[in-house]
Amino acid sequence: MLTISTVRLLVLGSILRRGISHGYAVLSDITSWHADTWTNVKPGSVYHALNKLESQGMIKSINSEVNVKLGPSRKEYTVTKKGETEFEALLESALVSIDIQQLSAGVAFMDMLPRQKVIALLQQRRIEIERSIGFLKSLPTEERPSEPSMHPELVGIWVGYVENELATTERILAHVQAGKYVFKSEEEK
Protein backbone atom coordinates (compact mmCIF):
# COMPACT_ATOMS: atom_id res chain seq x y z
CA MET A 1 0.00 0.00 0.00
CA LEU A 2 1.41 3.32 -1.05
CA THR A 3 1.33 6.44 1.06
CA ILE A 4 -0.32 9.62 -0.12
CA SER A 5 3.00 11.40 -0.51
CA THR A 6 4.29 8.68 -2.82
CA VAL A 7 1.19 9.01 -4.99
CA ARG A 8 1.61 12.78 -5.07
CA LEU A 9 5.24 12.42 -6.06
CA LEU A 10 4.39 9.98 -8.84
CA VAL A 11 1.56 12.14 -10.15
CA LEU A 12 3.57 15.36 -10.14
CA GLY A 13 6.56 13.62 -11.70
CA SER A 14 4.46 12.05 -14.40
CA ILE A 15 2.88 15.39 -15.38
CA LEU A 16 6.23 17.19 -15.25
CA ARG A 17 7.81 14.61 -17.56
CA ARG A 18 5.06 15.12 -20.13
CA GLY A 19 4.56 18.85 -19.63
CA ILE A 20 0.80 18.54 -20.02
CA SER A 21 -1.09 15.46 -18.93
CA HIS A 22 -4.38 14.07 -17.63
CA GLY A 23 -5.62 11.40 -15.21
CA TYR A 24 -5.65 8.46 -17.54
CA ALA A 25 -2.16 9.16 -18.90
CA VAL A 26 -0.80 9.52 -15.37
CA LEU A 27 -2.45 6.26 -14.42
CA SER A 28 -1.05 4.54 -17.50
CA ASP A 29 2.43 5.86 -16.76
CA ILE A 30 2.36 4.69 -13.19
CA THR A 31 0.96 1.27 -13.92
CA SER A 32 3.35 0.75 -16.83
CA TRP A 33 6.27 1.53 -14.52
CA HIS A 34 5.23 -0.77 -11.77
CA ALA A 35 6.20 -4.16 -13.13
CA ASP A 36 3.54 -5.54 -10.80
CA THR A 37 5.88 -5.04 -7.94
CA TRP A 38 6.59 -1.65 -6.59
CA THR A 39 3.31 0.15 -7.15
CA ASN A 40 -0.28 -0.82 -7.02
CA VAL A 41 -2.07 2.46 -7.45
CA LYS A 42 -5.76 2.42 -8.23
CA PRO A 43 -7.58 4.94 -10.44
CA GLY A 44 -9.35 6.45 -7.46
CA SER A 45 -6.07 7.33 -5.79
CA VAL A 46 -4.73 9.08 -8.84
CA TYR A 47 -7.87 11.13 -9.44
CA HIS A 48 -8.09 11.95 -5.76
CA ALA A 49 -4.49 13.16 -5.84
CA LEU A 50 -5.18 15.24 -8.94
CA ASN A 51 -8.20 16.92 -7.35
CA LYS A 52 -6.33 17.61 -4.18
CA LEU A 53 -3.23 18.90 -5.94
CA GLU A 54 -5.45 21.20 -8.01
CA SER A 55 -7.29 22.51 -4.95
CA GLN A 56 -3.90 23.25 -3.38
CA GLY A 57 -2.70 25.11 -6.44
CA MET A 58 0.04 22.59 -7.21
CA ILE A 59 -1.36 21.84 -10.65
CA LYS A 60 -3.87 23.73 -12.78
CA SER A 61 -6.21 22.49 -15.46
CA ILE A 62 -5.93 23.92 -18.97
CA ASN A 63 -8.49 23.87 -21.72
CA SER A 64 -6.41 23.05 -24.77
CA GLU A 65 -8.93 20.40 -25.84
CA VAL A 66 -7.09 19.61 -29.06
CA ASN A 67 -9.51 16.83 -29.89
CA VAL A 68 -6.93 14.61 -31.54
CA LYS A 69 -7.85 11.68 -29.34
CA LEU A 70 -10.14 8.72 -29.12
CA GLY A 71 -12.68 8.26 -26.36
CA PRO A 72 -14.27 10.57 -23.82
CA SER A 73 -12.97 14.07 -23.09
CA ARG A 74 -10.06 14.63 -20.77
CA LYS A 75 -9.17 17.13 -18.17
CA GLU A 76 -5.61 18.25 -18.76
CA TYR A 77 -3.19 19.71 -16.24
CA THR A 78 0.17 21.41 -15.94
CA VAL A 79 2.32 21.75 -12.84
CA THR A 80 2.55 25.22 -11.31
CA LYS A 81 5.62 26.82 -9.73
CA LYS A 82 4.20 25.86 -6.34
CA GLY A 83 3.78 22.31 -7.59
CA GLU A 84 7.37 22.18 -8.75
CA THR A 85 8.52 23.20 -5.30
CA GLU A 86 6.31 20.51 -3.77
CA PHE A 87 7.68 17.97 -6.23
CA GLU A 88 11.25 18.72 -5.25
CA ALA A 89 10.43 18.50 -1.55
CA LEU A 90 8.67 15.16 -2.02
CA LEU A 91 11.49 13.89 -4.20
CA GLU A 92 14.16 14.80 -1.69
CA SER A 93 12.31 13.21 1.17
CA ALA A 94 11.68 10.07 -0.92
CA LEU A 95 15.40 9.63 -1.62
CA VAL A 96 16.15 9.81 2.09
CA SER A 97 13.26 7.65 3.24
CA ILE A 98 13.98 4.20 4.58
CA ASP A 99 10.81 2.94 2.92
CA ILE A 100 11.48 1.02 -0.26
CA GLN A 101 8.42 2.28 -2.13
CA GLN A 102 9.38 5.85 -1.41
CA LEU A 103 12.91 5.17 -2.53
CA SER A 104 11.65 3.59 -5.76
CA ALA A 105 9.62 6.65 -6.61
CA GLY A 106 12.59 8.82 -5.74
CA VAL A 107 14.94 6.87 -7.99
CA ALA A 108 12.41 7.03 -10.83
CA PHE A 109 12.77 10.81 -10.83
CA MET A 110 16.23 11.37 -9.37
CA ASP A 111 17.58 12.63 -12.69
CA MET A 112 15.42 15.72 -12.18
CA LEU A 113 17.80 16.82 -9.41
CA PRO A 114 21.49 17.75 -9.79
CA ARG A 115 23.89 14.84 -9.39
CA GLN A 116 25.55 16.34 -6.30
CA LYS A 117 22.19 16.76 -4.60
CA VAL A 118 21.31 13.11 -5.21
CA ILE A 119 24.68 12.02 -3.84
CA ALA A 120 24.14 14.07 -0.69
CA LEU A 121 20.65 12.64 -0.17
CA LEU A 122 21.76 9.05 -0.64
CA GLN A 123 24.58 9.59 1.82
CA GLN A 124 22.06 10.87 4.31
CA ARG A 125 19.90 7.81 3.65
CA ARG A 126 22.89 5.57 4.34
CA ILE A 127 23.44 7.21 7.71
CA GLU A 128 19.82 6.75 8.74
CA ILE A 129 19.87 3.12 7.70
CA GLU A 130 23.06 2.50 9.65
CA ARG A 131 21.41 3.96 12.73
CA SER A 132 18.44 1.69 12.16
CA ILE A 133 20.65 -1.39 11.83
CA GLY A 134 22.39 -0.49 15.05
CA PHE A 135 19.09 -0.20 16.86
CA LEU A 136 17.71 -3.48 15.54
CA LYS A 137 20.90 -5.36 16.37
CA SER A 138 20.74 -4.05 19.91
CA LEU A 139 17.32 -5.61 20.52
CA PRO A 140 17.34 -8.53 22.94
CA THR A 141 15.96 -11.87 21.75
CA GLU A 142 15.10 -15.18 23.40
CA GLU A 143 15.49 -18.69 21.99
CA ARG A 144 12.13 -19.49 23.61
CA PRO A 145 10.47 -16.15 22.89
CA SER A 146 7.98 -15.13 25.56
CA GLU A 147 6.52 -12.53 23.22
CA PRO A 148 6.89 -11.76 19.52
CA SER A 149 9.19 -8.78 20.02
CA MET A 150 11.73 -11.22 21.45
CA HIS A 151 11.55 -13.63 18.54
CA PRO A 152 14.95 -14.02 16.87
CA GLU A 153 13.38 -14.65 13.47
CA LEU A 154 11.22 -11.56 13.68
CA VAL A 155 14.19 -9.40 14.56
CA GLY A 156 16.19 -11.23 11.89
CA ILE A 157 13.64 -10.39 9.23
CA TRP A 158 14.02 -6.69 9.92
CA VAL A 159 17.78 -6.74 10.28
CA GLY A 160 17.91 -8.45 6.89
CA TYR A 161 15.57 -5.88 5.43
CA VAL A 162 17.56 -2.86 6.50
CA GLU A 163 20.91 -4.48 5.69
CA ASN A 164 19.60 -4.99 2.18
CA GLU A 165 18.49 -1.36 2.11
CA LEU A 166 22.03 -0.38 3.02
CA ALA A 167 23.51 -2.48 0.21
CA THR A 168 21.00 -1.00 -2.23
CA THR A 169 21.82 2.56 -1.20
CA GLU A 170 25.54 1.98 -1.51
CA ARG A 171 25.18 0.38 -4.92
CA ILE A 172 23.13 3.26 -6.33
CA LEU A 173 25.42 5.79 -4.69
CA ALA A 174 28.49 4.20 -6.28
CA HIS A 175 26.90 4.26 -9.72
CA VAL A 176 25.84 7.87 -9.42
CA GLN A 177 29.26 8.89 -8.13
CA ALA A 178 30.92 6.98 -10.97
CA GLY A 179 29.16 9.22 -13.47
CA LYS A 180 26.33 6.96 -14.61
CA TYR A 181 23.06 8.46 -15.92
CA VAL A 182 22.31 12.00 -17.00
CA PHE A 183 21.17 14.41 -14.33
CA LYS A 184 19.65 17.89 -14.26
CA SER A 185 21.74 20.55 -16.06
CA GLU A 186 24.12 17.98 -17.52
CA GLU A 187 24.01 18.24 -21.28
CA GLU A 188 23.46 15.10 -23.24
CA LYS A 189 25.59 14.44 -26.29
Add this chain to the structure above:
Amino acid sequence: MLTISTVRLLVLGSILRRGISHGYAVLSDITSWHADTWTNVKPGSVYHALNKLESQGMIKSINSEVNVKLGPSRKEYTVTKKGETEFEALLESALVSIDIQQLSAGVAFMDMLPRQKVIALLQQRRIEIERSIGFLKSLPTEERPSEPSMHPELVGIWVGYVENELATTERILAHVQAGKYVFKSEEEK
Protein backbone atom coordinates in the same frame (compact mmCIF):
# COMPACT_ATOMS: atom_id res chain seq x y z
CA MET B 1 0.98 0.92 6.02
CA LEU B 2 -0.53 -2.37 7.08
CA THR B 3 -3.31 -4.16 5.23
CA ILE B 4 -6.58 -4.98 6.91
CA SER B 5 -5.82 -8.69 6.89
CA THR B 6 -2.56 -8.12 8.74
CA VAL B 7 -4.41 -6.13 11.41
CA ARG B 8 -7.03 -8.85 11.69
CA LEU B 9 -4.34 -11.48 12.08
CA LEU B 10 -2.56 -9.49 14.76
CA VAL B 11 -5.79 -8.80 16.65
CA LEU B 12 -7.02 -12.39 16.55
CA GLY B 13 -3.57 -13.71 17.50
CA SER B 14 -3.27 -11.30 20.37
CA ILE B 15 -6.64 -12.28 21.82
CA LEU B 16 -5.97 -15.99 21.30
CA ARG B 17 -2.65 -15.75 23.14
CA ARG B 18 -4.37 -14.16 26.14
CA GLY B 19 -7.63 -16.11 25.98
CA ILE B 20 -9.66 -13.06 26.93
CA SER B 21 -8.62 -9.58 25.95
CA HIS B 22 -9.81 -6.08 25.08
CA GLY B 23 -8.88 -3.25 22.73
CA TYR B 24 -6.31 -1.53 24.81
CA ALA B 25 -4.46 -4.74 25.65
CA VAL B 26 -4.43 -5.74 21.98
CA LEU B 27 -3.11 -2.31 21.07
CA SER B 28 -0.43 -2.52 23.76
CA ASP B 29 0.60 -5.99 22.59
CA ILE B 30 0.90 -4.91 18.99
CA THR B 31 2.78 -1.72 19.69
CA SER B 32 5.11 -3.44 22.14
CA TRP B 33 5.96 -5.99 19.46
CA HIS B 34 6.67 -3.51 16.73
CA ALA B 35 10.07 -2.19 17.70
CA ASP B 36 9.14 0.91 15.74
CA THR B 37 9.77 -0.99 12.57
CA TRP B 38 7.38 -3.61 11.35
CA THR B 39 4.06 -2.28 12.51
CA ASN B 40 2.56 1.12 12.92
CA VAL B 41 -1.00 0.35 13.89
CA LYS B 42 -3.15 3.15 15.23
CA PRO B 43 -5.88 2.77 17.88
CA GLY B 44 -8.61 3.41 15.33
CA SER B 45 -7.49 0.46 13.23
CA VAL B 46 -7.54 -1.92 16.15
CA TYR B 47 -10.98 -0.86 17.37
CA HIS B 48 -12.31 -0.93 13.83
CA ALA B 49 -10.98 -4.47 13.42
CA LEU B 50 -12.54 -5.50 16.74
CA ASN B 51 -15.95 -4.13 15.77
CA LYS B 52 -15.82 -5.77 12.39
CA LEU B 53 -14.61 -9.09 13.73
CA GLU B 54 -17.43 -9.01 16.27
CA SER B 55 -20.05 -8.20 13.64
CA GLN B 56 -18.76 -11.14 11.62
CA GLY B 57 -18.97 -13.49 14.57
CA MET B 58 -15.21 -14.04 14.72
CA ILE B 59 -15.00 -12.77 18.29
CA LYS B 60 -17.65 -12.21 20.92
CA SER B 61 -17.77 -9.86 23.83
CA ILE B 62 -18.16 -11.23 27.32
CA ASN B 63 -19.27 -9.46 30.44
CA SER B 64 -16.90 -10.78 33.07
CA GLU B 65 -16.27 -7.25 34.36
CA VAL B 66 -14.00 -8.44 37.14
CA ASN B 67 -13.22 -4.89 38.17
CA VAL B 68 -9.65 -5.64 39.19
CA LYS B 69 -8.31 -2.88 36.98
CA LEU B 70 -7.48 0.76 36.93
CA GLY B 71 -9.11 3.23 34.60
CA PRO B 72 -12.29 3.23 32.55
CA SER B 73 -14.29 0.09 31.84
CA ARG B 74 -13.28 -2.32 29.12
CA LYS B 75 -15.07 -4.39 26.59
CA GLU B 76 -13.63 -7.88 26.68
CA TYR B 77 -13.62 -10.47 23.92
CA THR B 78 -12.90 -14.09 23.22
CA VAL B 79 -12.29 -15.71 19.85
CA THR B 80 -15.07 -17.98 18.54
CA LYS B 81 -14.63 -21.23 16.60
CA LYS B 82 -15.29 -19.27 13.43
CA GLY B 83 -12.65 -16.78 14.48
CA GLU B 84 -10.11 -19.55 15.05
CA THR B 85 -10.72 -20.80 11.54
CA GLU B 86 -10.26 -17.29 10.20
CA PHE B 87 -7.08 -16.91 12.24
CA GLU B 88 -5.58 -20.05 10.76
CA ALA B 89 -6.50 -18.98 7.23
CA LEU B 90 -4.93 -15.56 7.73
CA LEU B 91 -1.87 -17.08 9.36
CA GLU B 92 -1.30 -19.52 6.52
CA SER B 93 -1.67 -16.85 3.88
CA ALA B 94 0.67 -14.54 5.82
CA LEU B 95 3.42 -17.16 5.89
CA VAL B 96 3.20 -17.59 2.14
CA SER B 97 2.87 -13.89 1.30
CA ILE B 98 5.77 -12.17 -0.37
CA ASP B 99 5.03 -9.05 1.65
CA ILE B 100 7.40 -8.59 4.55
CA GLN B 101 4.83 -7.19 6.96
CA GLN B 102 2.55 -10.14 6.37
CA LEU B 103 5.47 -12.49 6.88
CA SER B 104 6.39 -10.76 10.12
CA ALA B 105 2.90 -11.21 11.49
CA GLY B 106 2.95 -14.82 10.33
CA VAL B 107 6.26 -15.53 12.04
CA ALA B 108 5.00 -13.91 15.23
CA PHE B 109 2.31 -16.61 15.47
CA MET B 110 3.81 -19.49 13.52
CA ASP B 111 4.19 -21.59 16.65
CA MET B 112 0.39 -21.88 16.72
CA LEU B 113 0.60 -24.19 13.70
CA PRO B 114 2.25 -27.63 13.56
CA ARG B 115 5.92 -27.59 12.58
CA GLN B 116 5.32 -29.59 9.39
CA LYS B 117 2.64 -27.15 8.26
CA VAL B 118 4.98 -24.20 8.75
CA ILE B 119 7.70 -25.98 6.79
CA ALA B 120 5.32 -26.63 3.92
CA LEU B 121 4.15 -23.01 3.85
CA LEU B 122 7.68 -21.61 3.89
CA GLN B 123 8.66 -23.93 1.05
CA GLN B 124 5.70 -22.61 -0.90
CA ARG B 125 6.82 -19.08 -0.13
CA ARG B 126 10.27 -19.88 -1.44
CA ILE B 127 8.84 -21.09 -4.74
CA GLU B 128 6.76 -17.96 -5.21
CA ILE B 129 9.76 -15.77 -4.47
CA GLU B 130 11.91 -17.66 -6.94
CA ARG B 131 9.29 -17.10 -9.59
CA SER B 132 9.26 -13.43 -8.74
CA ILE B 133 13.05 -13.19 -8.99
CA GLY B 134 12.95 -14.87 -12.37
CA PHE B 135 10.39 -12.39 -13.61
CA LEU B 136 12.25 -9.35 -12.32
CA LYS B 137 15.54 -10.51 -13.78
CA SER B 138 13.89 -10.97 -17.17
CA LEU B 139 12.87 -7.32 -17.32
CA PRO B 140 14.73 -5.30 -19.93
CA THR B 141 16.63 -2.20 -18.80
CA GLU B 142 18.38 0.68 -20.53
CA GLU B 143 21.53 2.52 -19.48
CA ARG B 144 19.80 5.72 -20.63
CA PRO B 145 16.31 4.81 -19.39
CA SER B 146 13.56 6.27 -21.56
CA GLU B 147 11.02 5.56 -18.83
CA PRO B 148 11.25 4.51 -15.16
CA SER B 149 10.32 0.89 -15.79
CA MET B 150 13.55 0.60 -17.79
CA HIS B 151 15.75 2.08 -15.08
CA PRO B 152 18.42 -0.40 -13.99
CA GLU B 153 18.45 0.95 -10.45
CA LEU B 154 14.70 0.65 -10.08
CA VAL B 155 14.75 -2.95 -11.24
CA GLY B 156 17.83 -3.49 -9.08
CA ILE B 157 16.01 -2.27 -5.98
CA TRP B 158 13.31 -4.88 -6.45
CA VAL B 159 15.62 -7.70 -7.40
CA GLY B 160 17.54 -6.96 -4.21
CA TYR B 161 14.35 -6.91 -2.20
CA VAL B 162 13.11 -10.30 -3.35
CA GLU B 163 16.56 -11.87 -3.19
CA ASN B 164 16.68 -10.80 0.43
CA GLU B 165 13.21 -12.27 0.95
CA LEU B 166 14.53 -15.54 -0.44
CA ALA B 167 17.48 -15.53 1.94
CA THR B 168 15.17 -14.75 4.85
CA THR B 169 12.80 -17.56 3.96
CA GLU B 170 15.61 -20.08 3.64
CA ARG B 171 17.14 -19.03 6.94
CA ILE B 172 13.88 -19.40 8.86
CA LEU B 173 13.09 -22.64 7.08
CA ALA B 174 16.48 -24.09 8.03
CA HIS B 175 15.98 -23.17 11.68
CA VAL B 176 12.49 -24.65 11.81
CA GLN B 177 13.64 -27.83 10.08
CA ALA B 178 16.58 -28.08 12.46
CA GLY B 179 14.15 -28.36 15.37
CA LYS B 180 14.29 -24.83 16.75
CA TYR B 181 11.32 -23.38 18.66
CA VAL B 182 8.30 -25.14 20.12
CA PHE B 183 5.31 -25.61 17.83
CA LYS B 184 1.71 -26.67 18.24
CA SER B 185 1.25 -30.08 19.86
CA GLU B 186 4.91 -30.37 20.78
CA GLU B 187 5.21 -30.67 24.54
CA GLU B 188 7.62 -28.44 26.31
CA LYS B 189 9.91 -29.90 28.91
Add this chain to the structure above:
DNA sequence: CGATATCTATTCAAATTTGAATATAAAACA
Protein backbone atom coordinates in the same frame (compact mmCIF):
# COMPACT_ATOMS: atom_id res chain seq x y z
C1' DC C 1 -24.20 -2.40 -41.06
C1' DG C 2 -25.39 -3.96 -36.46
C1' DA C 3 -23.40 -6.12 -32.52
C1' DT C 4 -19.78 -6.41 -29.48
C1' DA C 5 -15.21 -5.84 -28.12
C1' DT C 6 -11.61 -2.69 -26.88
C1' DC C 7 -9.34 1.23 -25.41
C1' DT C 8 -9.90 5.60 -23.31
C1' DA C 9 -11.35 8.25 -19.22
C1' DT C 10 -13.56 9.25 -14.94
C1' DT C 11 -16.71 8.84 -10.90
C1' DC C 12 -18.58 7.06 -6.75
C1' DA C 13 -20.00 4.50 -2.61
C1' DA C 14 -18.11 1.79 0.79
C1' DA C 15 -14.22 0.36 3.40
C1' DT C 16 -10.22 1.58 5.88
C1' DT C 17 -6.72 4.44 8.10
C1' DT C 18 -5.14 8.38 10.44
C1' DG C 19 -4.60 11.80 13.96
C1' DA C 20 -6.51 13.91 17.47
C1' DA C 21 -9.64 14.20 21.02
C1' DT C 22 -12.09 12.46 24.86
C1' DA C 23 -12.84 10.19 29.20
C1' DT C 24 -12.10 7.34 33.64
C1' DA C 25 -9.62 6.19 37.64
C1' DA C 26 -5.80 5.82 40.52
C1' DA C 27 -1.29 7.58 41.95
C1' DA C 28 1.82 11.18 43.18
C1' DC C 29 2.84 15.36 44.88
C1' DA C 30 2.87 19.65 47.47
Add this chain to the structure above:
DNA sequence: TGTTTTATATTCAAATTTGAATAGATATCG
Protein backbone atom coordinates in the same frame (compact mmCIF):
# COMPACT_ATOMS: atom_id res chain seq x y z
C1' DT D 1 -6.86 17.60 50.46
C1' DG D 2 -6.87 19.43 46.14
C1' DT D 3 -4.47 19.40 41.90
C1' DT D 4 -1.65 17.46 38.50
C1' DT D 5 0.24 13.58 36.33
C1' DT D 6 0.09 9.00 34.55
C1' DA D 7 -1.86 4.94 32.77
C1' DT D 8 -5.92 3.02 30.99
C1' DA D 9 -9.46 2.81 27.39
C1' DT D 10 -12.22 4.26 23.52
C1' DT D 11 -14.47 7.29 20.03
C1' DC D 12 -14.86 10.17 16.10
C1' DA D 13 -14.40 13.21 12.06
C1' DA D 14 -11.66 13.72 8.24
C1' DA D 15 -8.57 11.85 4.95
C1' DT D 16 -7.45 8.19 1.97
C1' DT D 17 -7.86 3.83 -0.56
C1' DT D 18 -10.29 0.30 -2.80
C1' DG D 19 -13.18 -2.05 -6.03
C1' DA D 20 -16.56 -1.64 -9.02
C1' DA D 21 -19.32 0.83 -12.02
C1' DT D 22 -20.07 4.05 -15.62
C1' DA D 23 -19.47 6.03 -20.05
C1' DG D 24 -17.64 7.78 -24.74
C1' DA D 25 -15.68 6.68 -29.11
C1' DT D 26 -13.55 3.89 -32.41
C1' DA D 27 -12.26 -0.82 -34.15
C1' DT D 28 -13.45 -5.34 -35.49
C1' DC D 29 -15.96 -9.11 -37.07
C1' DG D 30 -19.32 -11.75 -39.54
